[in-house]
Amino acid sequence: MTNQQHPWSRYVAIGDSFTEGIGDPEPESPGGSRGWADRVAEVLSGGSDDFAYANLAVRGKLIRQISHEQIQPALDLRPDLMTFSAGGNDVLRPGADPDEISARCEEAVQRLYRDGATIVLFTGADVGFSPVFRGIRGKVAIYNENLRAVAARYDCIVADLWSLREIQDPRLWAPDRLHLNALGHHTVARMVLDALNVQNSLEPQSPEPMPDTTWRAARTEDFAWAKDYLVPWVLRRVRHQSSGDNVLPKRPAAGPFLPSD
Template sequence: MTATHPWSRYVAIGDSFTEGIGDPEPSSPGGSRGWADRVAEVLAEATNDFAYANLAVRGRLLQQIVDQQVEPALELRPDLISISAGGNDILRPGSDPDEVADRLERAVARLRTYGATLVLFASPDVGMTPVLSRVRSKVAIYNENIRAVASRNDAVVVDLWAMRQLRDPRMWAPDRLHFSALGHHTIAREVLATLNVPNELEPYSPEPMHPISWRQARVEDIGWAREYLVPWVIRRIRHQSSGDHVEPKRPLAGRVRE
């Protein structure tokens, strides 16, 4: 199936979600693949001169994305842009989802300057995720704002909140904060469907999960907290980021596969 579409230059901006963290691939730039790379691979099937750049960096807050990625993205003159930003802000205590959305809208208006198709994301439902479940109401408010921002700025929204399949634990990486390879694959299919681009990415047909005992679940939770949660909290206390000293994996618009 040929992926017919009108775009020839795609630029993705954002944080770890767009960088592809949770979907390790040693042969990919930066060592991660992710949904954006998968989408670009499908889009590239339709034209020999398709170009793709990914400026996203893990751990970035919204203002950092605005300051470091918006203008470089526009300089690449894309006709398709995706932006997922603000999620790291929402996780921070005291953050206001309305204020974050106001800043996002200013970035969205700037990204629309040259008429590119713009893709936004409503965040997934984190109600079943440890720690993140505490900010579920803020995420829901932010999502409503994102839908309004998209409507006012003629953008499209990939609604991850509505994707019930993302509630499957197998969609998530071991850190329970990022998506697994399967999760990124599933999101890539949703992005392409939102853009009305035909593709041959296989849908997910899960096998039934075997139930685990309460004791086993608690052991797994303790192991997860020790390996992932504690380092995450320590970084927040020290005002450090997982993206410190990390550069964009695809800073220039080029061929998806060399």
């Protein structure tokens, strides 16, 4: 039986921690994380007994690593739908050039485009709401404009995180402030399905109200965050290490999507 709501039967997701689903823990899911791509695959697989899904994304990867390690395996799976989200880890690095990053993105898209699959590209989120990452907002905006031009040249669908205002709410982010939480991933999944023009039953969800807090408590929380998350991240950069070292893709083969329950 074929799902009549969309034309795709084989979906492969490529990228870094955002696509892997970090920040949305689910012990029963492959790799221990769920994420927006799993949610999208679950919807796309509904009503079809021959829909296949693979997720090759690995946390911490730079765009050149994603291109080198994931593109050929993705093409080998012969998908008719691919999502490609990369460049976030590159933009975060001091001195990173958004024009160079987007040029690497275009090289990757050129390779993905050859087989005629539908390709979905992601803009970077508007980080103006975040005191920690507000300083790179301009770099993200430049990267996004270049990416939109790439999408136009290769007839890609754009999943626009920049204009997704809901995720500018800190309550949709995990404690590390780098990754979306379950609510954030759910919100992105809804946006991706909308970009694909696929009807679905995913409903908007509202985060719990922010608890009242004092200035002193907020600063204490900031110091704890820096100790637990920021300092280890900086040390990995200094040591040329990645959180994705020795981590394998959670769904390396295209197969039926099986809900965690």
